[in-house]
Amino acid sequence: MVELENNGEFRSLKGLFGWMNLYFRNCHDSLKPCILYLPIFPRNYLIRRRRLVRRWIAEGYSRDSHDESAEVNGEKQFHDLLDLSIIQQPFALGLGDTRMISCQVNGFFREYIVSRQMEENLMFELSGSSALTTQRTGRHLLISEGWVRDRTVFGSIDFSRLRSLTVFGKWKSFLFSESMKLLRVLDLEGASEVEYSDLKKMVKLMRRLKFLSLRGCHEICHLPSSIGGLRQIQTLDVRHTSIVTLPLSIAKLEQLQYIRAGTNKAPAKRAQTSANHHLVYKVSNYCGGRQLVGVEVPPGIGKLTALHTLGVVNVSASGTEAFLEELKELTHLRKLGVSGISKKNSNKFILATSDLVHLESLSVRLENNSGSCLDDSIPLPLLNLRSLKLYGLGNRLPNWNLQLAMLAKMDLEIAKLTEEDYAFPPLEGVRITPDGKKESTKGVIKILSELPRLCILRLRVHHLQDNVLDVSVITNDLEEDSFEKVKMFEIACSSSSKVTFGAKTMKHLEQLKVDCCSGSFLFGLKHLDELKEVLLKGSSYSDQALKTYLTRKLQNHPKSKKPALKLEELPSRC
Structure with a gap:
């Protein structure tokens, strides 16, 4: 970047650098940290929109205002960066108001932001064969997939100011430290070989966590009960793990806004956990001979009134009557995913959702041999629904189309x-x-x-x-x-x-x-x-x-x- 900016051979880029320098000097205080945060993700990496926005919220970059929630303000900041072409759609569809699922950081902007990071002292990365140095410090640590996992190098770093840890590739037990007590974001999405024993230690140590993602960590079969001590946590993503039951203590996490769990993958062989040696299914589970795609949630989920995203919950495994009564209390839900819907509970489920007046996204997976259970169901009373997923239907659609004008x-x-x-x-x-x-x-x-x-x-x-x-x-x-x-x-x-x-x-x-x-x-x-x-x-x-x-x-x-x-x-x- 320094060569491009100062070498006279590249004078054609002078106007672009002038605009970027001026923009960064005058950039609104609320947007600048969002931009400097982007190099946490590797070059050409597909970033899920929700993952990025939820991390901004955990870091305090997107906050509640008098008129809007932190989530809404985060989405606005995302679209501001999209308008500036700092982030881009992987495929440029004219989708209007439909939100994209993922994005990429513009490669040129990313390199420019990285050069600014040295000045701001925010993000630092471990990659390749990193040498011992006293200069690695900052708020956000990225461990790249290609780093050689050198215990000595990692042990030499001062983590007292660290606010986020993001790991790509293989996890090692030494990749956390007792000095990480101020950590707000622990993002292990897609990391391999994550062990339950390490997770238990981290949850006990990092009491200020606001964002925890184990998404895609297939080795994790359950969450420790001590997770109930993470009283500040807002985002919990355990989707595509082997977790089939959420612990009772989750009902204590009254600041939780976002829970993602369950998997779409087929069940694999049984495996034995090293923690308590009870048998669980890797990746998925069966309940009464039927695939359990969602997770079982414990009693008390209705206390989490700040939730706006919940799924996937297996309704039949979670005690249908009790869960649906508690679902009515979650009036701020905007996104809901459920499985285990059958002829016995379909109308009760639809009635329970009638109180969810803010619901914009609904995913419903029917149990095996229940494909016709929605044929004669009462109309879905959700006029604001923008996204609908129906899996396992027989040969007809439910008669809901008159209620889906916004879809x-x-x-x-x-x-x-x-x-x-x-x-x-x-x-x-x-x-x-x-x-x-x-x-x-x-x-x-x-x-x-x-x-x-x-x-x-x-x-x-x-x-x-x-x-x-x-x-x-x-x-x-x-x-x-x-x-x-x-x-x-x-x-x-x-x-x-x-x-x-x-x-x-x-x-x-x-x-x-x-x-x-x-x-x-x-x-x-x-x-x-x-x-x-x-x-x-x-x-x-x-x-x-x-x-x-x-x-x-x-x-x-x-x-x-x-x-x-x-x-x-x-x-x-x-």
């Missing part, structure tokens, strides 16, 4: 689509409700097309009748304009399928993701005028025939700048 994002997993759902033209029929009334029915595609603000649609189908899916809406033998605001569409099928896009559907689609079995074909791509890229993932990733087919189709696309065909190498963010 921008929908994930749908359905067992079967029949002729009624995708026929050309789509069929509408009549069915008899449990109270003896006649009710008109519509196909799934027709219902989805009527959601006025839908921007992101993910559709997973386990069985297609005749292996055909036609994404079109036909009325009186004429095709209607449909899915007019959809920018991202993901289709996943469990068998080889023929997916067809009509001439008037998804005209503003920019990104198409495909996860279909070998032998699948996509027709009508030429109608997708604004298509920028097609991503192959899952089963489609290794299907050479599909790659060749799509390459030819996209090369012949009528758009002047041909859509790109890519392979999705990154894991999905949940």
Whole structure:
């Protein structure tokens, strides 16, 4: 950076450096620490938006104001940096009000910020073969994946001012110190070989923690009961660990705002914990022969009235009646994820959510053989819902579409689509409700097309009748304009399928993701005028025939700048 700024050969960059220097001098006090914080994440690293904002809150960079919560102010700061191109979307979709899941730090800005870090004495990094030096000090320590894990170097550092510890790659037992008593952020997301014994020691020592993430630490099977002593903690992320039960002491953490737990992965073999030798399932668990995707929460969860994010909770494993009564007390919830919904508890669950007037995001996973439990359920009384995920449906959608006018994002997993759902033209029929009334029915595609603000649609189908899916809406033998605001569409099928896009559907689609079995074909791509890229993932990733087919189709696309065909190498963010 110094060379670029001072060497006359790069005088063309003088204006850019002048703007950056002026901006940093005049940058608002609330935004500057957020910017200087960004190099904690490695170059080209995909950062989850919520992870970054929650860390800002824990550090005190995003705070409550008279009118807005710290969460809202953090989101505003995030978008300020996005507008300045200091952070960027990995794929530039025009998603409007729909929040992106992840971002990257602009590489040039990151190097400039790193050069400023030396002046501010904020962040320091251990990487490569770090030598012994007395100059390593600061508030935020980053341990990179490539660091050689030198115990002597680590032991020479003064941690008395340390506020955050972030570890990438392999964890070692010596990577924490008794002098880290002022630590606010402990972020071990994705770190390997994290041991329960170390976690227990850290929780006991670091009583000022506000942010704890063990996300992706598969070795961790349970949380120590001493976690109840972290009275200042606001964020707890144990998603994609082997934890299936939250401890009783969690009910003491009255400042908790954000709990993420559970996993989408299939269960693996049993493993024995070194702590108490009781048998647990690695990664997931089974309850009565059914996969337990969410976690069991203890009594008292209703005391955590500051919670605005909670999930994934297994309702049936958590004592349905007791949990749903306590759920009604969490009136500030904005994001809720549940599993274990069945015919026995579906209506009670929907009634319990009717008090959650601020809810914006809801994820529901049905128990095995409960795919029809929402068919005749009462309408979902959540008019502010912007994101809805329904997993494990049978062959119908619940009759909620009139309550989903604000919905921008929908994930749908359905067992079967029949002729009624995708026929050309789509069929509408009549069915008899449990109270003896006649009710008109519509196909799934027709219902989805009527959601006025839908921007992101993910559709997973386990069985297609005749292996055909036609994404079109036909009325009186004429095709209607449909899915007019959809920018991202993901289709996943469990068998080889023929997916067809009509001439008037998804005209503003920019990104198409495909996860279909070998032998699948996509027709009508030429109608997708604004298509920028097609991503192959899952089963489609290794299907050479599909790659060749799509390459030819996209090369012949009528758009002047041909859509790109890519392979999705990154894991999905949940």
